[in-house]
């Protein structure tokens with residue numbers, strides 16, 4: 001059984017926009033999958049259907065054997081605790097400290113009152129500190145998040161996802177707001193998480209070259225449809241053209257350079 | 262690039278409905294003001310004599326102020342009664358307003374709920390505080406109790422609007438992140454909404470306290486709620502003692518300045534940690 005099975009998923013916004021059109025694929029535990037596609041292709045929508053921030057219009061998503069579209073209440077919360085999410089704009093509570101933001105990852109495991117009061121166990125706090133250390137943020141622990149650089153904020157976002165002890169991470173353009181060197185740190189961190197902790201990764205990426213460099217599998221989406229699903233080595237220029245349409249020109253050039261180098 | 266510049270005059274301000282309404286309103290107000298000035302009926306008033314009397318009265322109030330019926334301690338106590346009325350109604354208003362505002366913010370509650378809460382609050386707010394006090398006076402009698410209930414009522418509606426707008430301006434991303442990690446609604450409210458909006462909530466509450474302080478003076482004078490407003494009423498229309506009225510005016514003025522100073526300080530410290 002695969003960790004994640006997506007069967008014929010469609011998502012319609014209003015009556016016109018068909019953001020996802022019969023998407024189907026499955027992901028094995030431990031895979032590093034990059035999802036690429038032009039702006040508006042439906043990448044973010046796809047990730048948000050998996051942790052049910054968005055309801056699918058039709059089709060089924062099974063995570064760890066559980067059907068996601070029907071989940072409600074406590075079962076939905078339990079499902080979400082197993083999946084960490086990382087965002088382009090980090091989505092931290094800027095006025096709180098780094099450690100407080102990281103501990104937010106534990107809220108899904110707490111009852112309402114503990115969560116409201118921020119009562120975390122000693123074990124949870126120790127875990128948060130340990131994860132911050134491995135991500136090189138021990139100095140920043142008590143700083144407010146708005147005092148951090150973009151790269152540091154994204155690492156806090158990763159730490160928050162990791163204290164969830166998730167089976168899978170959904171990353172929605174994790175490096176789109178970062179400079180190249182911070183982006184590299186983040187991507188290396190993600191790869192490390194995938195390889196040493198065995199956490200499955202589903203990463204939306206704008207940069208095809210980054211996707212080809214890090215991922216072991218590429219899913220190309222255009223207008224809500226899966227155009228390509230396979231290893232990076234097998235992705236050729238024609239397929240990139242199909243995924244990106246008229247925007248493909250520059251990307252194909254990049255690809256040639258990469259293979260020339 | 263050059264081809265995109267139109268040959269006719271370029272309009273900077275779009276000629277839309279909102280702008281036209283604003284212009285028509287301003288024009289109407291100007292016309293009404295001029296009309297009022299020209300046609301005002303001042304035959305029975307000796308304008309210059311009246312103006313002179315007014316200045317003389319002002320001089321008595323401001324430069325010959327002294328206490329007579331009350332001691333300094335009484336003055337302080339009466340001022341504190343008024344402050345207490347303002348503070349009590351602000352606190353009584355702020356707590357329920359916080360919870361109502363959660364259900365009035367579109368990023369926290371479903372549209373149907375927010376519309377209902379906002380409509381009720383808009384109605385409550387549209388009726389002036391004084392009318393609410395008089396309304397409750399029908400049931401509990403004119404006095405402090407009616408003033409407290411009526412002022413609290415209006416404070417709630419005012420603060421719900423202020424708080425809800427603060428909540429709606431919050432970064433949607435942080436709320437989404439907590440939801441994605443399995444946090445429930447109340448946890449999201451207290452772990453993301455409250456910390457992000459605490460300073461704005463504090464300053465709105467303080468603004469309302471300033472309003473309630475001045476309303477409390479008026480309530481003392483008109484609704485028998487006690488405090489310095491009542492003393493001002495007695496001094497001006499019962500004892501006809503302009504000099505004592507002067508002291509009350511100064512007391513209110515000094516306290517208002519202190520309040521303003523406090524508010525500025527509060528905003529500075531909150532702003533510094535922002």
Ligand SMILES: Nc1ncnc2c1ncn2[C@@H]1O[C@H](COP(=O)(O)OP(=O)(O)OP(=O)(O)O)[C@@H](O)[C@H]1O
Pocket residue numbers: 013014017018019037038039040041042043044045046
């Ligand atoms: N809340 C919404 N309401 C209506 N339409 C939406 C909504 N969210 C997304 N869409 C539409 O669905 C389509 C897919 O959007 P989505 O955000 O998933 O694309 P994306 O691949 O993530 O794009 P980008 O690379 O720009 O982030 C787009 O056409 C978008 O306009």
Ligand SMILES: [Mg+2]
Pocket residue numbers: 043044045172
């Ligand atoms: Mg997106």
